[in-house]
Amino acid sequence: MITRLLAIAGGLALVALVVPDLASSYLERQNETTTQGVPRAAPVTAAKYASGKSIVLEADAAGHFFGTFRINGRSERGLVDTGASTIAINVSAARRFGISVGSLAFNARAQTANGIVEAAYVRLDRVEIGGIALKGIDAMVLPDKALSGMLVGMSFLSRLSSYRAENGALYLVR
Incomplete structure (x- = not known):
């Protein structure tokens, strides 16, 4: 036994x-x-939709990740920038997104690659890319001369369940 x-x-x-x-x-x-359910062996395209709640962005030749975002229902090409605290848009883009620029208080300061500029805090109603949609995202509006395009920073990225850069692709997951 x-x-x-x-x-x-x-x-x-x-x-x-x-x-x-x-x-x-x-x-x-x-x-x-x-x-995250996305085959690594699959070819990655500029904006490959992995599922309803995730997206894969391919790096451009310089290693940057661009995507077409919808801000308050309007499409805008943006650079995903983990070094940016918030989404940063210029005055012209703010107007396209339905933001009343004349009523903004440019009492904040933003550090840009070209120095410090005045900026205004705003809250974007809705930010979308692929099947990912987030409401009430903080952003800053900068003068047109200080910012030529949209930067999508941590105010968006931190609301995702995950994001990571791997093998020349950026994976965004809601």
């Missing part, structure tokens, strides 16, 4: 040692072939 119990206990100990390694090996293989 004791011999039999020792044999069973030894077998269970062996299973306890092997099973975690099997699970780890399986997960490693899965991670090599898929990422």
Whole structure:
């Protein structure tokens, strides 16, 4: 009886040692072939929609990630910038998004690549890309001469469940 119990206990100990390694090996293989359900082997296009709640943006030749966002229902090309605290738009884009620029208080200061400029805080009603839609996103409006395009910063990215750059692609997941 004791011999039999020792044999069973030894077998269970062996299973306890092997099973975690099997699970780890399986997960490693899965991670090599898929990422958030998106096959890594699949070719990545400029804006490939991975699912309703995620999107993959391909890096341009300089390694930057651009996407077409919808701000308050209007399309605008934007550069995803993890170094930007908020979404940054210029006055012209703010007008296109239905923001009354004349009523904005340009009492904030923003550090740009070209120095410090006056800026105004706004809240965007809705920001979308692919199947990802977020409401009430903070942004800053800068003078046209200080910003030629839209930057999509951390006020958007931090509201996602995850984002990461990998193998020349940026994965955004809601």
